[in-house]
Amino acid sequence: MRQTLIFDLDDTLIHCNKYFFNVLERFVSLMHAWFEGYGVTEEDIRQKQVEIDIQSVSQLGFLIDHFPQSLVSTYDYYTDKYGRAASAVEKDTLWKLGVSVFDYEAEPYPHMEETLDALAKQGHTLHLYTGGEPIIQQRKVERLALERYFGSRIYVRHHKNNEALEQILTEGQFDRAHTWMIGNSIRTDVMPALTAGIHAIHVEALSEWAYNVVPVDVQPRGAFLLLKQLREVPSAIEQYRKAAYSS
Incomplete structure (x- = not known):
């Protein structure tokens, strides 16, 4: 699916x-x-x-x-x-x-394109959700031509927290059983995702900001995967789906 x-x-x-x-x-x-x-x-x-x-x-x-x-x-x-x-x-x-x-010019993380290409080819729907100033974040999107993957499904918020993600999910009528949040921040990516009842993947950053490091104190209702590299995302999702289907 x-x-x-x-x-x-x-x-x-x-x-x-x-x-x-x-x-x-x-x-x-x-x-x-x-x-x-x-x-x-x-x-x-x-x-x-x-x-x-x-x-x-x-x-x-x-x-x-x-x-x-x-x-x-x-x-x-x-x-x-x-x-x-x-x-x-x-x-x-x-x-x-x-x-x-x-x-500074926007610079892709290792394996960004091949990861997004693989997920798009698998038929998944890709969205982009980022915190910051819209004009600055849009400049990054345009610099790397990310619209080819996300289209108009791009959300920029000054506050990236539980309330912001919940609003996106509710207004977009996302099917939470089949929705994943993928990011490096425990605070702004993982915790809001787990609170909202969707799957979460934490991809370790090459260098991390202290703000993003907080304990995980929400019980996952779906998948919560910890990955070292971005390129592991497609196979991790596929393996989870196969395991869930076979059970």
């Missing part, structure tokens, strides 16, 4: 985290140079930025300003803590550094 497959975009089909990590290394280096005299370590700076970034995303969602603002807010935290005079030039430098992460 044909299945409905909902794919995450960033760090499932295309690279994303590595660009943020590259920018963060430059940020940490700048901050350490500015605050080294106060005894601040590079690890201190990394941890504070992660704390501020996660709090911002949890409250506001994947807005375009959340990342550059997390760099500036980390800077503000340390200037306030140590009484160091804030510099408008330094803050502007950090803001521009944060925004620069969106200048």
Whole structure:
């Protein structure tokens, strides 16, 4: 039986985290140079930025300003803590550094095309569901011509959570017994899928953001598969279907 497959975009089909990590290394280096005299370590700076970034995303969602603002807010935290005079030039430098992460060209994950080709040939219906700013995410879709796989079945949300996925499933009248969510994030892909009662596949990211790592505390009502690579998805679904049919 044909299945409905909902794919995450960033760090499932295309690279994303590595660009943020590259920018963060430059940020940490700048901050350490500015605050080294106060005894601040590079690890201190990394941890504070992660704390501020996660709090911002949890409250506001994947807005375009959340990342550059997390760099500036980390800077503000340390200037306030140590009484160091804030510099408008330094803050502007950090803001521009944060925004620069969106200048990277979309780059596919290994085996993206062959995986989607195989699933399409098997007759499955493919959907794309991603968090972020519509204009930025659409640019990635167009850069890699992903409409050839997903058509108009593309959903972009600022908040990628239980409520957002439930709305998509309900409004689209998805057959949940034959619907799968495939993504790298336990928080925004796996947990909402399990909560909604659909199948879930966690595909391990090449590099993971701390925000995505949470415990799984929902009992699956269908499949919950853990895969190392994207190219394992077609055979994993086929094996699960055969096992379910034979039983």
